[in-house]
Amino acid sequence: MFEGLRDRLTGIFRDIRSRGVLGEREVDAALREIRLALLEADVNFKVAKDFIARIRGDIIGIDQAAHLDPSQQVVKAVQAALVELMGGRGAELEKASSGVTTVMLVGLQGSGKTTSAGKLALRLRKRGLRVLLAPADVARPAAILQLKRLAELAGADAFDSEGMKDPVAIVRSAVERAKREHYDYCIVDTAGRMQVDEALMDELRLMKEAALPHEVLLVADAMTGQEAVNLGEAFGEAVGLTGVMLTKMDGDARGGAAVSLRAVTGVPIKLVGVGEKLDALEEFHPERMASRILGMGDVLSLIEKAEAAFEPEAARAMAEKIQRGVFTLETLRDQMLQMRKMGSMSDILSMVPGMGAKMKDVEVDDKEIVRTVAIIDSMTPGERRRPAVIKASRRKRIAAGSGTEVMHVNKVLKQFTQMQKLMRGISKGGKRKQMQMMQQMINR
Amino acid sequence: MVLRFGGKKTGGEHPSEIRDVESGRSRRWLGGFRRGLAKTRASLASTLGVVLSGISRIDPESIGDIEEALYMADIGPVTVEAVLEALRRGEGGGESPAVRVRAILLSLMEHPAQSPPVKGQGPPEGEPEVIFLVGVNGAGKTTTAGKLASRLASEGRKVMFAAADTFRAAAGEQVEVWAERNGCHIVRHQEGADPGAVVFDAIASARARGADVLLVDTAGRLHTKKNLMAELIKLCRVAGRQLPGAPHEILLVLDATSGQNALAQVREFGSALGVTGLVVTKLDGSAKGGVLIGAVHESGLPVRWIGVGEGIDDLIPFDAKAFTDALFEGEPT
Numbered sequence: 001m002f003e004g005l006r007d008r009l010t011g012i013f014r015d016i017r018s019r020g021v022l023g024e025r026e027v028d029a030a031l032r033e034i035r036l037a038l039l040e041a042d043v044n045f046k047v048a049k050d051f052i053a054r055i056r057g058d059i060i061g062i063d064q065a066a067h068l069d070p071s072q073q074v075v076k077a078v079q080a081a082l083v084e085l086m087g088g089r090g091a092e093l094e095k096a097s098s099g100v101t102t103v104m105l106v107g108l109q110g111s112g113k114t115t116s117a118g119k120l121a122l123r124l125r126k127r128g129l130r131v132l133l134a135p136a137d138v139a140r141p142a143a144i145l146q147l148k149r150l151a152e153l154a155g156a157d158a159f160d161s162e163g164m165k166d167p168v169a170i171v172r173s174a175v176e177r178a179k180r181e182h183y184d185y186c187i188v189d190t191a192g193r194m195q196v197d198e199a200l201m202d203e204l205r206l207m208k209e210a211a212l213p214h215e216v217l218l219v220a221d222a223m224t225g226q227e228a229v230n231l232g233e234a235f236g237e238a239v240g241l242t243g244v245m246l247t248k249m250d251g252d253a254r255g256g257a258a259v260s261l262r263a264v265t266g267v268p269i270k271l272v273g274v275g276e277k278l279d280a281l282e283e284f285h286p287e288r289m290a291s292r293i294l295g296m297g298d299v300l301s302l303i304e305k306a307e308a309a310f311e312p313e314a315a316r317a318m319a320e321k322i323q324r325g326v327f328t329l330e331t332l333r334d335q336m337l338q339m340r341k342m343g344s345m346s347d348i349l350s351m352v353p354g355m356g357a358k359m360k361d362v363e364v365d366d367k368e369i370v371r372t373v374a375i376i377d378s379m380t381p382g383e384r385r386r387p388a389v390i391k392a393s394r395r396k397r398i399a400a401g402s403g404t405e406v407m408h409v410n411k412v413l414k415q416f417t418q419m420q421k422l423m424r425g426i427s428k429g430g431k432r433k434q435m436q437m438m439q440q441m442i443n444r
Numbered sequence: 445m446v447l448r449f450g451g452k453k454t455g456g457e458h459p460s461e462i463r464d465v466e467s468g469r470s471r472r473w474l475g476g477f478r479r480g481l482a483k484t485r486a487s488l489a490s491t492l493g494v495v496l497s498g499i500s501r502i503d504p505e506s507i508g509d510i511e512e513a514l515y516m517a518d519i520g521p522v523t524v525e526a527v528l529e530a531l532r533r534g535e536g537g538g539e540s541p542a543v544r545v546r547a548i549l550l551s552l553m554e555h556p557a558q559s560p561p562v563k564g565q566g567p568p569e570g571e572p573e574v575i576f577l578v579g580v581n582g583a584g585k586t587t588t589a590g591k592l593a594s595r596l597a598s599e600g601r602k603v604m605f606a607a608a609d610t611f612r613a614a615a616g617e618q619v620e621v622w623a624e625r626n627g628c629h630i631v632r633h634q635e636g637a638d639p640g641a642v643v644f645d646a647i648a649s650a651r652a653r654g655a656d657v658l659l660v661d662t663a664g665r666l667h668t669k670k671n672l673m674a675e676l677i678k679l680c681r682v683a684g685r686q687l688p689g690a691p692h693e694i695l696l697v698l699d700a701t702s703g704q705n706a707l708a709q710v711r712e713f714g715s716a717l718g719v720t721g722l723v724v725t726k727l728d729g730s731a732k733g734g735v736l737i738g739a740v741h742e743s744g745l746p747v748r749w750i751g752v753g754e755g756i757d758d759l760i761p762f763d764a765k766a767f768t769d770a771l772f773e774g775e776p777t
Contacts, residue, residue, distance in 0.1 A: 003749040039515060040521050042704055045515040045516050046516075108729070109584070109726060109728070109754075111582060116614075139754065141622060142621055145617050146618075149635075162732035195729070221582065221702065223699070223706070224701055225578070225731070226518045226731075227701045227729070228563060232731050248582070250669075251580070252669050254704075257703070276611070
């Protein structure tokens with residue numbers, strides 16, 4: 001559907017390489033593309049407009065040094081401005097100078113408050129802190145029970161608010177208990193509410209007065225559209241936010257809401273939710289978010305994931321082998337198993353720049369990996385070292401052994417041969433050539 | 445004030461008919477919508493209605509204003525371009541810009557780029573109609589199931605629940621509360637159980653109890669999670685194996701506050717499952733749900749219901765005309 005901003009700008013600037021200056025016309029065209037990219041990413045219209053006005057000067061000032069690609073420079077300028085707008089690195093949670101630190105989670109229905117409360121509790125528990133969860137959502141059926149279950153999973157305690165009807169009373173008693181029993185953190189989970197519901201917003205004010213929280217975090221869905229602005233404004237006015245938690249970032253939403261929220265609330269985005277599991281909570285990285293909003297993939301997250309999944313020893317051994325030009329079927333199998341640890345192929349590929357759009361048409365089958373590994377496992381060590389010996393009857397045996405067809409075995413062997421060529425290219429150096437080959441592999 | 449809905453439906457031979465036209469429903473619908481909006485009217489300074497009422501003719505400056513108003517309603521680049529293009533072409537006749545934009549938006553919804561999915565056969569005589577509720581996390585599937593049960597029950601149909609979200613903590617209990625409120629039976633397993641087994645048991649139980657409708661509440665999942673989408677496909681297969689033609693309806697629940705990602709949700713859930721209709725929730729806030737126009741235009745899927753509040757009766761049938769009209773609501777009073 002969308003291409004990265006870079007691709008679009010490349011089109012605009014293609015003709016002007018020779019001329020050396022960015023004229024009024026090119027700047028306007030570039031600004032139009034930037035604006036569209038922001039709007040597609042759900043950045044609020046007015047926020048986008050302000051942003052465009054602000055960045056205009058930066059783009060006009062871009063020096064057309066002969067050998068630099070103007071689109072690259074524009075993207076860099078836009079990215080830098082976005083990062084600046086979204087504020088510095090993910091700020092940590094406030095900590096009270098002494099006693100209990102109280103954190104209150106507020107937001108719309110379904111934004112992920114209860115799940116985030118559980119994630120936050122686990123994060124704090126992992127640092128050895130004692131956490132009391134205060135379930136103050138009396139509106140949604142079973143919300144209190146949900147938070148209690150999450151507390152168990154996180155190894156935190158939950159205040160028993162079952163049967164209590166008044167959320168303000170729940171907050172008051174829970175915070176009292178947290179103080180009395182010397183908890184480090186008390187996390188208050190409130191009911192979801194529309195910011196236009198005056199009665200419920202009043203209730204939230206009362207809860208805040210009762211809790212006197214050190215942190216009031218707006219929990220917002222990364223898929224939020226233009227509403228983000230109204231949301232941030234209204235909750236900010238009503239209860240005074242100290243930060244934002246952006247949830248459901250593991251989907252393919254571009255997440256322009258991050259920009260809108262930051263622009264209207266002025267508070268930092270502190271944490272982002274990246275999955276359904278309790279430990280799927282990460283710090284906010286404005287640079288990554290900027291790339292994502294501009295449709296340019298999230299390479300840094302990918303690298304981090306790879307680092308987390310790779311065992312350094314194994315990785316070094318593998319790299320060494322490849323360096324020496326030794327790339328066997330065993331190496332291939334190990335690599336595939338390593339990749340599996342990083343998550344599904346589709347998850348990984350969606351983070352590669354430029355793959356965002358292509359992914360729509362490419363069917364990445366995770367079963368393929370399983371199958372390939374099974375096929376390699378069904379070979380004898382000798383066959384793995386010297387696949388040339390695998391002729392028709394061996395192929396039949398391998399197919400039977402791995403529960404696949406001969407054509408699958410053929411495919412794996414063919415792919416392996418291609419990869420081997422590529423790896424030889426790498427070990428011999430020549431970065432450009434290697435990139436070309438990679439490109440070919442991807443396009444194939 | 446509580447919305448009241450028409451009398452009981454006659455006969456059970458066309459179970460899907462309940463969502464078809466009821467006379468005067470759009471008036472009631474708009475009434476409900478207005479009430480939702482009444483809370484917000486003051487804050488809606490830049491709605492389409494306000495912007496467009498100040499424009500008397502189409503020129504570059506007013507086009508800019510219209511564009512802004514459309515974007516602010518989450519209508520999104522592709523659809524905005526289509527609307528502006530139609531305006532420039534002079535579509536909508538010699539009427540005022542407000543009337544023209546309204547007509548263009550309505551026509552986008554009424555004339556989708558793709559024909560609506562062919563409606564499958566309803567369940568055979570005496571068998572339950574199986575309705576799946578699917579969508580991303582936090583869209584409002586369970587609440588919609590609860591409200592839908594109330595509506596169907598008020599029409600004299602015997603409703604049952606299947607709590608097929610066995611993943612999220614206390615999701616089963618949440619459905620159970622709705623079942624109690626509606627006085628319905630529910631089939632649920634332990635947390636972490638196989639949702640396929642829940643669907644299997646629920647259909648068997650629905651048949652045994654002679655239920656008319658089985659509402660299957662599935663776990664929320666992002667459309668980008670391949671394995672979870674595969675699980676959903678499996679659930680449909682389990683249902684179909686046990687009761688040919690099931691699920692008879694797959695409703696994709698969308699959050700009105702979501703932006704352009706809703707298009708991806710419709711596309712991905714649609715192609716994976718063969719969604720038969722949409723439900724839009726949380727339309728009682730100040731979110732306009734404008735992304736829906738593009739989604740309906742692109743997919744051809746009908747919007748069956750909209751959620752306009754937390755009450756059990758706050759689920760009402762959708763009407764494209766009333767919806768586009770509501771986008772223009774909010775004139776200063």
